[in-house]
Amino acid sequence: MDMMCGLPTRVEPNIAAFWDWTWDELVAYDLPATLQHVHDQTGQKPHYVGHSLGTLIALASFSKDQLVNKLRSAALLSPIAYVGQMTSPLAKNAADNFLAEALYWLGLDEFDPRGEAVVKLLKNICKKPGVDCTNLLNSFTGQNCCLKSSIVDVFLEHEPQATSTKNMIHVAQMIREGTIAMYDYNNEEENKKHYGQPNPPLYNMTSIPHDLPLFLSYGGADALSDVNDVKLLLESLKDHEGDKLVVQYRQDYAHADYVMGENAGQVLYEPLMAFFKLQ
Structure with missing residues (x-):
């Protein structure tokens, strides 16, 4: 651990402080630093492509009018903003049963989906009525239409990656409350201390600049980015300038199709790139 002015500039993953963050910090620090680095190296404003949590980070940043002047445009795939109507059995049951909170109380700061503690709790969830974990990916994301088994095998060799347990608690709060808020410490004094x-x-979401070019694509079979939640987001964007907002709807797509669908290059990425070329 390096030190500067008495403060750590590097924290190892085996220390609790390494995992003391939620997507609030990704909005406040990580995304701005990433875009600043791209600009410093290229001298250009980049286009942004986000999927799932990557869209939430961008939308939250745009709502505070951050980064907008550093971007040419943004593509939001399987957008995550409102998640109160999420239909994913695994995600919904995990939130309703305070799975992440239980792990946090057990002293597990890292949420590792491949770790023994998380696997044990997932198995318990899979035993609950109405939850079928025979196909774990589809049980989590919705019924994906266009995945080859070979690409799924490659995906599962590397994913899902770990995140902070605190971040999972934050997402669970959003699912239960149906709001897009900063992390709730569930203690008025702690909230006052931080906020x-x-x-x-x-x-x-209504404060997102109306002239920011946005390409938004969502799927009818997506259990994480549910159609009804996306409609709430689109309602927030109703005053967006007409030529600055392109919305694509894929009836057959679920969450993973957006990054692994065998036809995604043609039906998704070609129109996305055409949108970028106009900006």
Whole structure:
């Protein structure tokens, strides 16, 4: 661990402080640093492509009018903003049964989906009525239409990757509350300490600049980015300039199709690149 002015500039993964973050910190620090680095290296404004949590980070940043001047445009695939109507049996049951909170109380700061503790809790969830984990990926993402078994095998060799347990708690709070808010410490004094108010501040999607070029694509079979939740996001964007917002709907697509679908190059990425070329 290096030190600068008495503060750590590097923290090892086996230390709890390494995992003391949620997507709030990705909005405040990681995404701005990434885009600044790209700009410093290229001297250009990049296009942004986000999938799932990557869209939430971008949308939350845009709602605070951050980064907008550093981007040419943004593509949001399987957008995650409102998640209160999520239909994923695994994600919904994990949130309703405070799975992430249980791991946190057990002292597990790293949420590793491949770890023994998480696997044990997932097995318990899979035993619950209405939860079929025979196909774990589809049980989590929705019924993907266009995945080859070979690409799924490659995916599962490397994914899902670990995140912080605190981040999983934050997402679970969003699922239960149906709001887009900063992390809730479930303690008025702690919230006041971090935010200066008893409740965590909301991210306001209606404050996203109306002239920011956005390409948004969502799927009818997506159990994580549910159609009804996406409609709430689109309602927030109703005042967006007409020529700055392109919305694509794929009735057959679920969450993983957007990154691994065998026809994604043709039906998704070709129109996405055409959109970028216009910006």
